[in-house]
Amino acid sequence: MIRRLFVLVLLIIIGYFLGTAMASIPFGAEKVDVGPYRSVGNYYVDNTVQETGGVNAVTSIVVLYRGFDTLGEVTVLFLAATGLAAILALTRERRKLKKEKPSLIMRVGTDYLFPAAIVLGSYVFLHGHLTPGGGFPGGVIIASGFLMLFLAQWRYKVDELGLKIIESLAGMTYVTIGLIGLFKLGTFLGNFLGKGTPGALLSAGIIPVIYIVIGIKVGSEMTGLLQNLRETTENE
Amino acid sequence: MGSRLSKFLYTAIVMFVLWLLLTSTFNSQEVIAGAIISVLVAAFTHERFTRKGLANLHPKRVVCMVLYFFYFFWQMVKANIDVAWRVIHPKMPINPGIVHVKTTMKSDFGKLMVANSITLTPGTLTLEVLGDDMLIHWIDVKATDVETASKMIPGVFEKCLKEFLE
Numbered sequence: 520m521i522r523r524l525f526v527l528v529l530l531i532i533i534g535y536f537l538g539t540a541m542a543s544i545p546f547g548a549e550k551v552d553v554g555p556y557r558s559v560g561n562y563y564v565d566n567t568v569q570e571t572g573g574v575n576a577v578t579s580i581v582v583l584y585r586g587f588d589t590l591g592e593v594t595v596l597f598l599a600a601t602g603l604a605a606i607l608a609l610t611r612e613r614r615k616l617k618k619e620k621p622s623l624i625m626r627v628g629t630d631y632l633f634p635a636a637i638v639l640g641s642y643v644f645l646h647g648h649l650t651p652g653g654g655f656p657g658g659v660i661i662a663s664g665f666l667m668l669f670l671a672q673w674r675y676k677v678d679e680l681g682l683k684i685i686e687s688l689a690g691m692t693y694v695t696i697g698l699i700g701l702f703k704l705g706t707f708l709g710n711f712l713g714k715g716t717p718g719a720l721l722s723a724g725i726i727p728v729i730y731i732v733i734g735i736k737v738g739s740e741m742t743g744l745l746q747n748l749r750e751t752t753e754n755e
Numbered sequence: 756m757g758s759r760l761s762k763f764l765y766t767a768i769v770m771f772v773l774w775l776l777l778t779s780t781f782n783s784q785e786v787i788a789g790a791i792i793s794v795l796v797a798a799f800t801h802e803r804f805t806r807k808g809l810a811n812l813h814p815k816r817v818v819c820m821v822l823y824f825f826y827f828f829w830q831m832v833k834a835n836i837d838v839a840w841r842v843i844h845p846k847m848p849i850n851p852g853i854v855h856v857k858t859t860m861k862s863d864f865g866k867l868m869v870a871n872s873i874t875l876t877p878g879t880l881t882l883e884v885l886g887d888d889m890l891i892h893w894i895d896v897k898a899t900d901v902e903t904a905s906k907m908i909p910g911v912f913e914k915c916l917k918e919f920l921e
Binding site: 540559622623627628630631633634635637638639641642646647671719721 | 766784800881917
């Protein structure tokens with residue numbers, strides 16, 4: 520009974536704050552006035568390159584105009600991975616599966632493909648501000664390289680503590696970059712580095728730096744997640 | 756067996772070439788970034804990636820590898836025409852079956868190359884590699900005894916691959 524009462528009070532509090540937050544949004548009103556631009560989309564198309572130095576408008580929006588949002592996304596992924604690890608740790612009993620040994624083609628082929636997958640992933644997250652891609656897909660490509668090893672080489676294991684350290688360092692770097700922007704320019708995740716020549720690898724200020732961090736973070740997170748999932752089954 | 760340094764250098768060079776292919780530019784920033792990434796990746800993966808190390812880059816081997824690419828391409832064109840003919844032929848002259856062949860390749864990489872070459876040419880498909888034995892699905896079984904079949908399927912690739920792999 521007390522528990523239900525507690526939930527009710529909590530819901531009322533959340534409802535109140537959500538309501539006050541929503542009340543200030545003019546639903547149904549005319550579009551926000553962005554000067555000569557008909558919508559915010561046109562503004563991005565016309566000004567992204569001059570303002571950020573990044574030729575990929577999508578990346579500039581994701582990392583700079585809405586950088587705070589992306590930090591939230593990274594947190595969501597982190598919470599999902601942590602939640603999955605917690606749930607898997609609770610299921611003590613491991614399913615025993617009778618699996619066939621990976622064939623020579625898989626075992627040897629993955630040895631040669633693995634370094635190439637890491638290089639491809641690094642390429643994708645380093646060129647996030649120039650080509651379609653960025654930290655998230657780059658990190659997932661790197662994790663897929665590890666997935667190949669998990670599938671084809673049973674004895675292969677990644678040091679879990681090492682993964683956690685790399686991931687935490689990457690997360691801390693992301694926040695630190697944001698704080699440097701806050702102190703230097705007065706906005707969290709402000710672009711405090713030079714814009715450079717649009718199109719060059721070293722351009723667009725903090726975008727490549729943040730995408731390197733996100734790539735490393737997503738890569739290590741997904742690798743840990745895949746390893747956790749694999750460990751719920753045991754070879755018979 | 757190459758030394759650690761030779762393995763490391765070989766892996767770094769191959770990864771750097773891959774990076775150049777991906778970026779397709781000699782812009783100095785890109786080249787430096789590629790060099791850093793190749794060295795980092797090679798530092799962690801060279802034990803996995805290669806056994807012979809720099810010996811793989813012997814000019815004779817590189818030339819043979821390029822020649823093999825053309826040879827394999829020619830085999831693939833022939834097999835494609837053969838399978839296409841079987842597909843459009845009104846009687847569909849196929850005689851599918853699984854044959855047991857033996858490969859003469861010694862190294863794991865050699866076996867991988869032969870198995871993948873067989874799979875990539877239409878009409879034949881490697882099902883399993885166990886030691887020297889290979890199980891191959893063949894769209895038109897011409898021979899069932901191990902010796903003749905070995906000459907007809909893996910033999911075609913082996914005589915060319917042996918030059919630079921073994």
